[in-house]
Amino acid sequence: SSLRTRKRPLPPGPKGLPVLGNILEIPSNHYWLKFDEWIREFGPICTVNVLGKTIILLGSPKVAADLLDRRSSIYSDRPRWVFASEILARDMHTGTIGSGERHRVFRRAIHAGLQPKALSSYHPIGERESRVFLKQIVKCPENFKTSVKRFTSAVILGTMFGQEITKFEKDRFAKRMFHSAARFAGSLAPGAFMVDIIPWLNNIPLWFPGMKWKREGLKWAEEDRVLYTDLLEAAKANHGIQPSFISEGTMNERYGVSDEELAYIGGTISQTPDTLMAVSSSFILAMTKWPEVQRRAQEEIDRVVGRIRFPAFFDREQLPYTGALVKEVCRWRPVAPLSVPHATTQEDEYMGYRIPKGATVISAIWSIHHDEDVYPEPEEFKPERFLDKDGVPRNTEESRVLGHHLYGFGRRLCPGAIMADHALWLFMVHTLWAFNIARSQDEKGQEIIPSVDPLSFSSGGEASHPLPFSCRFLLRDGVQELLEDIHDPSTLN
Numbered sequence: 001s002s003l004r005t006r007k008r009p010l011p012p013g014p015k016g017l018p019v020l021g022n023i024l025e026i027p028s029n030h031y032w033l034k035f036d037e038w039i040r041e042f043g044p045i046c047t048v049n050v051l052g053k054t055i056i057l058l059g060s061p062k063v064a065a066d067l068l069d070r071r072s073s074i075y076s077d078r079p080r081w082v083f084a085s086e087i088l089a090r091d092m093h094t095g096t097i098g099s100g101e102r103h104r105v106f107r108r109a110i111h112a113g114l115q116p117k118a119l120s121s122y123h124p125i126g127e128r129e130s131r132v133f134l135k136q137i138v139k140c141p142e143n144f145k146t147s148v149k150r151f152t153s154a155v156i157l158g159t160m161f162g163q164e165i166t167k168f169e170k171d172r173f174a175k176r177m178f179h180s181a182a183r184f185a186g187s188l189a190p191g192a193f194m195v196d197i198i199p200w201l202n203n204i205p206l207w208f209p210g211m212k213w214k215r216e217g218l219k220w221a222e223e224d225r226v227l228y229t230d231l232l233e234a235a236k237a238n239h240g241i242q243p244s245f246i247s248e249g250t251m252n253e254r255y256g257v258s259d260e261e262l263a264y265i266g267g268t269i270s271q272t273p274d275t276l277m278a279v280s281s282s283f284i285l286a287m288t289k290w291p292e293v294q295r296r297a298q299e300e301i302d303r304v305v306g307r308i309r310f311p312a313f314f315d316r317e318q319l320p321y322t323g324a325l326v327k328e329v330c331r332w333r334p335v336a337p338l339s340v341p342h343a344t345t346q347e348d349e350y351m352g353y354r355i356p357k358g359a360t361v362i363s364a365i366w367s368i369h370h371d372e373d374v375y376p377e378p379e380e381f382k383p384e385r386f387l388d389k390d391g392v393p394r395n396t397e398e399s400r401v402l403g404h405h406l407y408g409f410g411r412r413l414c415p416g417a418i419m420a421d422h423a424l425w426l427f428m429v430h431t432l433w434a435f436n437i438a439r440s441q442d443e444k445g446q447e448i449i450p451s452v453d454p455l456s457f458s459s460g461g462e463a464s465h466p467l468p469f470s471c472r473f474l475l476r477d478g479v480q481e482l483l484e485d486i487h488d489p490s491t492l493n
């Protein structure tokens with residue numbers, strides 16, 4: 001037989017049109033739900049074609065781990081983002097650069113800065129900020145969103161740069177960081193910039209007509225560079241009061257990167273408060289929807305922590321149900337439903353199929369988290385799926401540390417996963433300890449049960465979060481007294 005017929009087939013997938021492929025079948029919103037339909041129809045590995053580009057979807061924990069974890073030397077590249085990664089982030093964004101030497105060096109630096117001992121020295125930041133959050137909610141529950149924003153920014157900027165956040169709107173850094181993050185996320189969106197479809201546009205001289213996009217991009221890039229450099233300087237100045245990831249790096253030169261690279265590593269990492277915010281809102285939504293889960297976690301917290309002190313990080317081991325609840329929030333509504341795409345650096349073969357070199361490989365986290373063999377009744381919110389019959393934590397075959405895959409896979413696995421998980425744990429435990437999250441009532445006094453439909457979540461460039469819903473925060477015993485001594489830095493200016 002000829003070479004052609006011996007060539008293995010691509011994984012199955014929807015048929016599509018010549019040239020266009022499946023692009024017309026992919027909705028512009030919530031496209032992970034369409035991908036999920038295809039994965040159910042064609043199996044946990046399937047092919048989608050977009051304008052001639054091969055996209056491989058991975059839709060079960062087993063398949064994703066087999067390829068992205070176990071064959072990470074092939075599956076750890078990224079697709080090329082000319083605008084976001086090359087122009088805006090000047091090839092120094094850890095999450096979007098290709099899988100070469102720089103990626104390895106940057107990740108090594110991040111691991112050095114966030115190793116367990118360092119992370120535990122930052123717990124006081126998370127504990128302090130959780131209390132400030134409670135104080136703000138008691139005072140002004142309708143500012144919930146800004147208070148969560150402030151909390152997530154404060155934990156990240158505190159850990160990365162030793163920088164304390166004052167009032168969110170007036171803070172020197174927090175707002176600029178959100179702005180920069182939104183701009184970056186927006187420019188990653190498929191089709192946002194023509195140069196990502198036709199890369200040679202990047203070679204046209206700047207003064208040429210039609211090159212405004214690039215002049216704009218370079219202006220934004222400069223703003224980001226200034227922001228990251230300012231933060232690096234702030235970190236150095238803060239070192240004596242609050243050592244941080246960055247200040248430790250500049251003091252000891254132990255991460256093996258230049259100051260400029262360090263500023264970019266820290267700056268681009270600090271664009272992540274949005275993901276933490278999205279998980280926090282999903283948590284509030286789930287607690288409003290499932291009061292019995294909330295009660296059960298509160299019973300555990302009251303038994304272990306009591307009512308006369310704040311929860312703290314050292315309580316964690318003794319709160320297995322609450323720990324399982326944190327995992328279930330991450331599983332149930334993954335805020336990054338399609339993670340960040342990977343790409344292959346060479347051709348591969350799996351289950352009799354051919355995975356081409358240069359293919360985009362998407363871990364369909366939504367589908368992975370709805371795999372019924374691993375997570376039975378996936379639409380039910382059941383923390384106990386992460387506990388054995390004696391209530392001891394139990395994770396899954398393919399995710400032995402966290403039990404879920406919200407933080408991705410392989411050499412691209414989120415290096416902030418443990419830090420993020422700690423911040424989320426602190427946030428959820430403090431909130432449950434301090435408040436009963438209750439349903440709002442309509443004019444007739446009927447409880448409003450918020451929708452948890454997948455379509456009731458946002459679907460833009462940013463992390464997928466619940467669309468606005470209403471609930472009430474009812475203060476629990478003993479909280480008011482303890483909050484009196486808590487200083488809220490946002491009341492300073």
Ligand code: HEM
Pocket residue numbers: 094095096107110156269270272275276279335336339340341342363406407408409410411412413414415416417419420
């Ligand atoms: C709830 C919060 C967070 C979620 C859900 C999240 C999720 C993710 C996901 C899905 C990826 C891509 C994984 C893959 O390609 O397989 C990723 C990458 C990354 N995350 Fe996170 N993340 C969060 C918070 C953080 C935090 C707090 C940091 C910083 C300390 C961070 C730093 C990074 C970096 C640097 C990458 C790029 C890794 C690479 O491409 O090598 N993330 N994250």
